[in-house]
Amino acid sequence: MFERLAELEGKYIQLADQINDPDVIANQTKWRQLMKEYSDMTPLMEGYQEYQQLTATIEESLEMLAEKLDDEMRELVKEELSESKSRLVELEKEVTILLLPKDPNDDKNVIVEIRGGAGGDEAALFAGDLFRMYARYADARRWKTEIMNISESDLGGYKEVSFMITGKGAYSRLKYESGVHRVQRIPTTESGGRIHTSTVTVAVMPEAEALDVQIDMNDVRIDVFRASGNGGQCVNTTDSAVRMTHLPTGITVSCQNEKSQLKNKDQALKVLYARLYAREREAYDAAISAERKSQVGTGDRSERIRTYNFPQGRVTDHRIGLTLHKIESILGGDLDEVMNALVTTDQMEKMKASGFAE
Known part of the structure; x- marks a missing residue:
């Protein structure tokens, strides 16, 4: 892995020279492209530099331990050696993730479409709950939410709502939300106290530019x-x-x-x-991965991805088997625990596919 980084270091140095070249700076389109490439490589190169420093420190510590030292100095060197080795293990994991193929859409804004499915008015009401959940999550991350289209139901829910969330990394976090969201609760219109099951579909799409797709x-x-x-x-x-x-x-x-x-x-x-x-x-x-399915979902919007069970106060993500008993907090926009678990699972699957993990 670090041999690969040594090869990339040469390209990184070359990029640094190019973005400071007056001729390149004069061509703003090319300069921005090179700047993005340089920026994307910077975390990797910082990790490689830290790796070089750690390996040098470990080698120096081992050499010192081979010499005659007093007890106090020997303990200090041992402590530094232990810390350096522990950090090296952590660094390897961090760099491995950075080396994984990056989704080119991860930094894009998103367009989210929510539609009430089975369940009539109750589905429309839950569609409104999900819209507010995503809007609060966006607000907590200082992203901007802009409603694009809305169709209200008679009871104040949404038959359909589409909106844009603008912010760096919006797609990287929200892309796992596409699919069928199921709710189990007693509707306000239910006089007999029976629990109803309703569904809402969510579609999350990266904002596309004219360069991404051509429209006549x-x-x-x-x-x-x-x-x-x-x-x-x-x-x-x-x-x-x-x-x-x-x-x-x-x-x-x-x-x-x-x-x-x-x-x-x-x-x-x-x-x-x-x-x-x-x-x-x-x-x-579909053409390149027809045989392969990710643990965090196939992208098929018809699949049930999550259940919100109000009587038990739980939210279950069926793709990764995660259950959290904090439904009010999650619907209030506290989605990070769910999102982090989905991101981690996705990364692990990519590491296996890339040969970085067993």
Whole structure:
């Protein structure tokens, strides 16, 4: 592993020279590309530098222990040697993770779509609960949440809500949320006190740019219509809502949250880009890994990934067998324990696939 880092060090030094080259700086597109590559390599190189320092310290400590030392000095050297060896083990794990193939979308913003599934009004109410959960999680990480489209139910839930979360690393954390979320609780409309099971689907897509997927606008039909629901007199009396249909694929996107038709068109186009990119990526992933399934999910949005059981106060993620008895805290946006477990499992699977772990 560290032999590979020694090879990468030469490329890192070369990148450092390039980003300080006046000719490269004059070409901002190329400079930004090289800067990103340099930035991505920096944690690896810092780890390699620490590795070199630790191995030198260990070698020096062993040489000193071979000499005649008084008892106090010998104990100090032994202590330093033990600490250096322990840190070296930790460092190897850290660097191994950094060497794993990185998802190119991890640093992107995300578009999240939540839809009520089986369960009618109760499913719509839980869709609202999940939206607030993600919004609070985003707020805790200082990410920005922007509603793109919303369709309310009669009881105040959401039949459907789509929103963008903007922030560094948003996709790297939220990508594991795609799938079917199941809720078990007594609905407010249930007079007999019976527990009902309802489902909500969540789709998490990286924000796509024009460079990620090409759209011929001649293939897109755009319809405008009068928005519905709560939004004020202006929203409900003008044709500000926008529906885009991508004719080759049949993908349809609607946005009506903004009062401006132009803004709704912009939002709809973002969602369309994201859906087409997700479609292309899923097809590519299926082609190269049809035989391989990750422990954290296949990406199939029809699979049940998590259950929220209110009577027992528990949340269970079925992909990794994790159960936490703190449902109110999780729905309040405290998702880090679940997210960290999913990330760790994903990393372990990638380490096995890369030959770094047994």
